[in-house]
Every structure is written in structure tokens, then in C-alpha cells.
Amino acid sequence: MLSYGDVSGSGLIEPYRKIIALWDEPTQHRTGSRFERVSFECIEQLRVCEPLSEAAADPQRHAARDDAAESALAQIPPRILVGRDTRDAHFPMSCLNAAGSLLDDVITPYRASLLITSVGYFDPVEERDLLAAMRTLRIHYEDRPQDRSALSDDITRELRAWFDTATL
Structure with missing residues (x-):
């Protein structure tokens, strides 16, 4: 929650x-x-x-x-x-939720990328690189069904790297 x-x-x-x-x-x-x-x-x-x-x-x-x-x-x-607990905390919380849920095998890599990209309207300063990467990977995932397995691995790798450096 x-x-x-x-x-x-x-x-x-x-x-x-x-x-x-x-x-x-x-x-x-x-x-x-x-x-x-x-x-x-x-x-x-x-x-x-x-x-x-x-x-x-x-x-x-x-x-x-x-x-x-x-x-x-x-x-x-x-x-x-x-x-x-400022307004700029909402996007990194969404990223933590997506990354943590993915790494705990609760959601798929694609769903994690969707969660992050769907709340990108908060225009995060610190997480802009992550948002850009998730947008690109999500688009590739949707446009290249034949590459979904490799793209799932890429999403997971990107979120694991971000999560490992995130404040918790």
C-alpha cells in the first residue's frame, strides 16, 4: 500500500x-x-x-x-x-513498488514497466533516467513480441540495478 x-x-x-x-x-x-x-x-x-x-x-x-x-x-x-514525505516522493515510491514487486515475483516485468510509465507524469527529477529506460523498454516489449523474453530480462535487470541503489 x-x-x-x-x-x-x-x-x-x-x-x-x-x-x-x-x-x-x-x-x-x-x-x-x-x-x-x-x-x-x-x-x-x-x-x-x-x-x-x-x-x-x-x-x-x-x-x-x-x-x-x-x-x-x-x-x-x-x-x-x-x-x-514531499510531493516529489510519489514517483520514487511507485518505482520502489514496481521494482520490489517484480523482484519478489508478484508482478511481471511488463507490468512493472507499466506501473512506472503510467505515473511518469509526476516528472521525476532524480528518476528521469529510469523513466526513460522503462518507456523505451515498454514500447519495445509492445512492438516486438518475438523479443519479449529478452526484453523482460532487460526490464528486470534495469529495475534490479535501480532498486539496489534506491533509498530504503
């Missing part, structure tokens, strides 16, 4: 409730990866945030624009994942 600048707190309360409901579910696939560990750290910090816990406990309650629950959802994950 990540927070994006164009999603309200109300839109994030329900996914947060689902995560908490499945938190101790023994059938959940666990990887032990760095991405999973830092994601769990986000959830642990959100769980001890009293306004969010109260909002999540009441199925009829939604986070209003001025609600402290929304503030926690908008600030805690980006601060943990990318070291800042």
Missing part, C-alpha cells in the same frame, strides 16, 4: 483495512526481501498511529481531507520508503 498525491485518505483507508485483516494470515506468501521488510515497517508504524487505527477500526468512517488519519497515510510510507 502506497500513498499517491492524487488519492485521498478515504481511498487508502479501505486497502489499509484489508492489509490489517490479512496481516497474520498464515497462507500469505512471505519473501523476507528488503522490499517486504521496509513495507512491513510502514504498516507497523501506521498501526501505532492512533488516528489511523481509530479510522480503520470503524467500517463506517472515512478519512476526511483534514483528518489526521489521512496525514499519517500520506506521510509515513514515503518517509520510510524514500526518506521524504
